[in-house]
Amino acid sequence: MQNLPEFTEITPTADISSGAYGARSKCLQRLIRLDMPVPLSVALPFIEVRAIASGHRPDTRALLEAFGKYPLISVRPSAETADWGGPGTILNIGMNAATTAHLAATIGKEPAEKLYRRFVQSFSVEVARLDAEAFPPGQSLEGALAAYEAEMDEPFPDDPAIQLLEVLRSMARAWEGTTARLLRQAKGAPAEAGLGLVVQRMALGLGQGECGSGVIQFIDQATGAQQIKGRYKSQAQGREALTADAGALYLTRDPRGESLEERCPELFAELLAHGARGRIGLREEMQIEFTVEDGALRILDAVRVPRSARAGVRVAVDLANDGVIPREEALMRVEPQALGELLHPQVDPEGERDVFATGIAASPGAAMGRIVFSAHAAQACAAQGEACVLVRHETSPEDIRGMHAARGVLTERGGVTSHAAVIARGLGVPCVVGASGLAISSRERTMTTADGRVFREGDIISIDGSRGEALAGAAAMLPATLDDGFATFMTWAEEFSDLGVRANADTPQDAETSLRFHADGIGLCRTEHMFFEDDRLTVMREMIFADDAEDRRAALERLLPMQREDLLALFEIMEGKPVCIRLFDPPLHEFLPQNREGVRQLAEAMDLSVSRVNQRIEALREFNPMLGMRGVRLGITVPEIYDMQARAIFEATVEAGRRGAPIEPEIMIPLVSAKREVELVKGRIDSVAAAVRAESGVDFGYQIGVIVETPRAALRAGEIADHVDFMSFGTNDLTQMTYGLSRDDAGRFMGTYVQSGVYPEDPFHILDIEGVGELLLIAAERARGSKRGLTLSICGEHGGNAESIAFCRTAGMDYVSCSPFRVPGARLAAAQLVISEAPERQKATLSQWIARRLRLRQGDRPNEV
């Protein structure tokens, strides 16, 4: 042992830090400093607890001296961060025959013996690890003592010092257990995280006069709205008021029954005053555990109110609005990833629920779609704009793209930290795991419930990821409740953030979602999705089967009005916000059927022989479609496609202007690897623009850019920049080509690779800064060197990842673009980056900072950090 105190009484001036004694000890000290009536508390530091776990026997007799002749105490865990958990609290340590007799004088024999019995039971089960069945409810004190002795071959320890010693040793060892370790590491605790302990005098809540205990908080933990919640129970200990409802009092006046406010108005007022002081002093919404001893209030403990993501945002906003914390801190208090949770719709709790399976609520929100049994089917579905729910035994890394494509995920196996659960939360996809009653056959594409209901691929189901339920059919949904708190919060994030955030949005629905989530515009609109719908697919296929440019053009002319209307709808929704449209990108074979039946149908529809259709499919087949005839290569080889798209964009632009939604469209050329590609396509687009201007008599502006997806485009960014107005980095494809790694095929070894540290992270999830990132930096530098002020951005999944966003900001990107549901998180991440740099910056402008904080307290909005 080092020369450190084994334990420290918690006083206003004691040297107690959460880094040495844990968050609970520190919090108790703060309560004491706020003059709250906290019973005598002694804190054990991490170092002491660690020593105990290793066999050190602390001097509990000395510790108990402070607690008088009949010590009666509780021991609570105190980890560095409350979230990291710890062993359960143990109450009533010190009970033995003598103390029972002593207590009987004041609270009566029966209650005193009851306390003793309960201590024997909890000590036996939680400290001595005896079987709980040996201590049934209703057991007598003597029975409990006898059961202990029968199991342990020795009498129940009478000496409070020994009792305490055993409790401390048990709690210290429990912290070192594998399960506890894994659980806290899952919450981000480091391997060496320590545990502190708090030994506190029991405030009994039993006895003469008004005695009891209760719990109070000042917000609704689901919504964050200010509301006093909790219960109180006379003649009760700990959290009995919450668990044993019978006889519990409401806190505030309530038509349903008696309240503490009515029974003890002064005491209640005192409690409220402590609560208000605690909120300001601890700068947080706290849940307070209190006890009343013969009419006197005792504050035993206070913890941060556990809350939903929505409530978290609301509380942060309210605390800032009340001047308790600055706005910066409000923004820092919400995890960017958590924002996803509150954006999803929920199953309407009032609606009918045909629940066919229940499991673990692994990723919140509700989703509805057709059942698919494979990642590929999910992608195929999504490619055609069809909502689907991925149903799997369990998921593996190969399923990630499918999970991303699906609206919801349902698995038969797995827990809250299973692959499916972790990934689904990351993606913001509602997910239920471990729905163990289900029998899933991927081969037969059926899912059978415990009671024999059979669901097939294509059937519609709903997922309630917040409740952990799977429902048949399309359950009634409530849109996400984006309350004022969210709106205010996002406004603040926008004010602090210095990086634009746009959404990847292909459909009017996506566009509407983007706006609701405060996107600055659309950073990636994939036009080809518009051709997968049934009526268009047929025309698309006619185009593919056209024998010459003339026939091709005829088919494309039929697609033109459809594309124009789609874009017009988007432009109108976006109301002048920028829209960046990527020209046709995928290889043509994606539009042809993949199986025999599809070929037969297509042959019939086109009035062609099956062999002719097969011949065309064969001719378009590619060894490596990712590296094949797609993007600008198609645009140059079959220029009619881009001509049609450019015309659709410009005609929609003209019409949007007429309808009062003027827009300057941004046109993005995909898969560029040489500047000449850009010159050629730009030349044709400019001609189409001139033609549409002449035909319509309307002038309009537009921008042309490229999506940098090949390493060569990154290297040649300098000369490409000469021809374009903007550049967006398609980090998904750029990652594929830089690593020589197909995202579709990487699943088979990505798990092994990340586990064995070959790759520190899945580079499709977190941007590879060393490789892909360097190409991005080279490109940005060359592009800006060649054209100052060129707009740079990234689009792709990395755009929604906080770590990758930090890199993009450093690289000087103007904006990131990600899926709509990740927009708020991306915005918040960007704001947090600015804020976390603030202290540095503010050294120079301290007075400004102080002035702004003063304004903040007066309710003014800060204009800058």
Next chain:
Amino acid sequence: MQNLPEFTEITPTADISSGAYGARSKCLQRLIRLDMPVPLSVALPFIEVRAIASGHRPDTRALLEAFGKYPLISVRPSAETADWGGPGTILNIGMNAATTAHLAATIGKEPAEKLYRRFVQSFSVEVARLDAEAFPPGQSLEGALAAYEAEMDEPFPDDPAIQLLEVLRSMARAWEGTTARLLRQAKGAPAEAGLGLVVQRMALGLGQGECGSGVIQFIDQATGAQQIKGRYKSQAQGREALTADAGALYLTRDPRGESLEERCPELFAELLAHGARGRIGLREEMQIEFTVEDGALRILDAVRVPRSARAGVRVAVDLANDGVIPREEALMRVEPQALGELLHPQVDPEGERDVFATGIAASPGAAMGRIVFSAHAAQACAAQGEACVLVRHETSPEDIRGMHAARGVLTERGGVTSHAAVIARGLGVPCVVGASGLAISSRERTMTTADGRVFREGDIISIDGSRGEALAGAAAMLPATLDDGFATFMTWAEEFSDLGVRANADTPQDAETSLRFHADGIGLCRTEHMFFEDDRLTVMREMIFADDAEDRRAALERLLPMQREDLLALFEIMEGKPVCIRLFDPPLHEFLPQNREGVRQLAEAMDLSVSRVNQRIEALREFNPMLGMRGVRLGITVPEIYDMQARAIFEATVEAGRRGAPIEPEIMIPLVSAKREVELVKGRIDSVAAAVRAESGVDFGYQIGVIVETPRAALRAGEIADHVDFMSFGTNDLTQMTYGLSRDDAGRFMGTYVQSGVYPEDPFHILDIEGVGELLLIAAERARGSKRGLTLSICGEHGGNAESIAFCRTAGMDYVSCSPFRVPGARLAAAQLVISEAPERQKATLSQWIARRLRLRQGDRPNEV
């Protein structure tokens, strides 16, 4: 017209350059300077001829003044480079009734009229463009004149000035024709290439005393051996001695008939003296056209002897050995690409030839193999080490990989500049095009000859690319005649070159070829080819179908001795020269059958159900195999494979040492994208090495390196270099990934792309210096920055391309590695680079340079440039 001479008499001091007057005019001036008896010659410069083509009428009357009262002249073309061709020579201009009468006095009436008639005929057909059928052989003079008048509605021009004018105009215009333009551009002429003309007094070769004409050269044009060749004919003009064999004389004494040497010994001696002077003065082996006028020798013209590649090398070596040119120049005189031609075997001219089709000899050499009808089939064949001949209607860019994989190419259509012909020559693959009697059905996989013979896929045929013949079965072959000239030439190239050249060689046969072609070692030995042979394929498939690591290891243990023996054979052949072995690279699915019948057979062989086999195939299927589970990814995920290979390499190393061929093998890890991959594989290889050392009691060295194929490996070369001894750039794959371009799929648009200048060249053919090249430079700099002296090289098709080699040298590569047949060309290209830099360098060491040239003349070998 600018103020330039319209024409210039060729005298020793006239200002005649080949850049203004063409190579023939310049050559004639040189002959005159060498005191050869050249008849009066006048040269017209390019600028004059171009003006004539545009309508300018030159003053031919003034030109003819120099040629006397009865001018009798020839006009010959004189392009800047003799290779670029030009219109045919026209003789006897000036013949008319008066000249005929004048000549009749000296040579007799009949010969004079014959001359006149021949001139009328050639003027009519070649200048007036009349139908040749109107001027049949045996036609009388009067008949010819009448035929001209009948066709032209005017009498045959009598005035020599008008005759000459028309000849000049005709020749000038012919040069501007599209066909002539295309033909010369195919030979590298620029668009603006000019034509000069030479007007020369006719030396008649007819008349009294010894008169006649002949052609002489001093080498055999097939082998380059020194040998007097040519014919002479009395009373003949021009090249009649060669075409009209009857009555022609041999030049030297010959048992078959009379010779010039015997008939006119002094004249013959004079001719030899001129020849010897010409060889030294013109520093080249010339073919001399001469005429004898009444016993007096006239030298009319001399051209470089057209020669085979083999003769070209021999001549260059002989000229240098004779001190006529320095060795540097000898090396500069051979095109690196032409070397490929002399490396191929030839069909034995003495052997039986079952010729089933004849066509155009498009790319020399002979090949034998099984018929395949598609590029894919060719690749599949080659992947299994099976020789094949690609048979196509005609080839397109999509066939390039197939052409590369095939040993020979046969097409039904196309000429000498068709795609197939150009590409085949580039690749050094023997090729016959335009075998038009064939009926090829790619679908039915048959080829039917004009007389009904049917060949099917898999049948063996032979290609004689030097004769333009396709032969049934395996024709008898003669290995390439690598004479002393070649060996000397390659030795010189090695001395001058400062870049190593290794061969990509997988088989003992390849290794032997490499050595014959003076490779420094093997730069890329692909080990997977060893697993495609029948007995191994079965074991390989057992490995793939193994259920666990144990079964996998058992299968691999059976492959171990096979791999070891293969490598041992290679090591023994290479006799200590370095061998760089690439560990297993392709995805496993390449080893599984592609069609239903193959699956059925495999199921039978493995005693598995067809559905189980299909299941495995499905499980291994990849969207983008190029970017999938292959190379080091397989090595890390299924480490048993590399373990086996490392053991095979080391055991072969030990055994090779025992057999007196000690080697330090170089082991190359493919598809690396992160340094950790290298660490992991290196760790296992080191363990295997330690185990083999312990088991065998033999110590051995080895090197470990990576093949840089992903852009990321290039960017991270600095940290990867820490773990390796060498780095080789796999420019094929690096190009694919840098461009995002699959070589297998690029064919569909590469033609359009190169034609429209999107890419200046096919980047798979010529290294893309701007993109891929920059990555290569970055990697080289970082790798050497991290580990000075690290061995760097490139392997891949670019290694055999002269332009790419220049870049590799600049980038500081230690060696390039290419296919064995491209090794000599690569070596020569490297030597030429050194030599072409020499003048720069030698300014500083002029005395050294002179001393070296002196030594050279004395037959010493230079040690350095």
